[in-house]
Amino acid sequence: MTDPILSVRGLQMRFRHPTKRRTWVHAIDDVDFDVAEGEIVGIVGESGSGKSTIGRCILGLETPLAGEMVFGGTDLAKHQMRRNRLDIARRLQVVFQDPYSSLNPFRTIGEILIEPVQATRRVPTDVALERARDMLEQVGLPREAVDRYATQFSGGQRQRIGIARALMMDPRLVICDESVSALDLSTQAQVLNLLQSLARDRGLAYIFIAHDLDVVRYLADRTVVLYRGRVMEQGDSAAVHADPLHPYTTALLAAVPVTDPTEQSERRALRATARRAAEATASAAVTTGPATGHAGCPFAARCAFAEPVCTTTRPVDSEVGERAVACHMYAAASGHTRAGLGMPSLAPQKGRAL
Incomplete structure (x- = not known):
């Protein structure tokens, strides 16, 4: 793997228990992983495993308890991120899970798309709108959609708008937080193919957070398997799905x-x-x-x-x-009776009743 664009080491995050105020819930517990330039890393696990919390920590929406998140030479877990906020925003973007609540229904699509550009750069409105039209075309929507509102689009089209908004900043890394889970199967396939082609054409890196293993196997180069805030297994996606070790x-x-x-x-x-x-x-x-x-x-x-x-x-x-x-x-010296041998096969015996 080439030098990582993002390196996460020892990441920890905890919250107070909703009913037991003196109890802490460890949402992320000492997580390590890297994302290389142009690489798609899938983070999978059941609900409550800490997948989305990792994404929120990287984006600065949550403040981690401990650990490092080095992105382009900047540790996102430290206060220096505040001094480099605009530069970070240009290179790190997100596509949210819900294509309905993530778009302002009272603003046109053009206003939604140009807002991050005008907030970080001095770009004339007409130039920014032309760029928004080009971006809509790249994600498979008509250029005249800049004058319409989010309520006039379907869920799949809204998610394409969310992708276009992220790409308006020319990012190097995009975090996709369950970005296809709210879509039907045919629309999921279209959006996944779009994400894949954009990654290939623009050299984008993704952190693709999902609970659907088949989706991750299709899109991701590497898979990180998470359970109760800890990484159980990580490696090449094809190998993890074809021959799981944990x-x-x-x-x-x-x-x-x-x-x-x-x-x-x-x-x-x-x-x-x-x-x-x-x-x-x-x-x-x-x-x-x-x-x-x-x-x-x-x-x-x-x-x-x-x-x-x-x-x-x-x-x-x-x-x-x-x-x-x-x-x-x-682990050869762990003390387990199968130490160094790995997991035995659980293949059922032939002819055995289910």
Whole structure:
């Protein structure tokens, strides 16, 4: 990988518990990853895993508890970001999840698109509007859309407008926070193809936050798998999806519905086998996983291969080829009975009833 455009190290973020005021919820717990020039990095995980919080910290919408986020030589986690705010805004943009609430219904599309340009540069209105027309054309919308309002467009068209607004600043990195989750499948495919072509033509880098693994596999070059604020596994997207190493990644992939009845049957059997294995290995030491922010693996309570060491010691990142896996089964000196061996196959036996 080339020198990263963004380097995140030791990122931590916590919030107060909504009902237990003396309790802290660790939304992000010591997260590390890089984004190279022109690279698309997908961040996946179930709801509450901290995906969107990472994006909000990078954008400056949240102040992290600790860690570094170095973007173009500037640490976004420090106060120096305030001195370089305009420069950061030109190079770092976002496409939000909801294409309805992210656009002002009382302003024309032209006014929405030129606002960030005029706020950061001295550009005449007619020049900015011409640029807005060109940008709308690039995302597949008519040039005359600058005179219309957001309420006159469908959800997919509004998301294209959101993409155009981000690109008006000529950014180097765009954070897409669940940017296709609110769209129907056919519109999703169109927007994904648009994002892919824009990245290729303009040399853009993306952080693509999503819960849909198939979407991430299609678009991303690398995948970061997140669970309860921690990175479980990261590496090449094709490898992560074809041969998951961490038990959580396996469980996440097995939960994805597919149209092929044979493959769906295999995934159902995989889930059943993992559940039986978890029940067989359950003990007082592993029935309750640790809270995020404490020692141990957060997935221990749901893992079929959990042992006492999984609840008492935080797993280190183990290099497996070009991937990093945070699991005691891949660390030779971890003390796990499968230390250094990795996760065994959970493939169901042939002929076994589901």
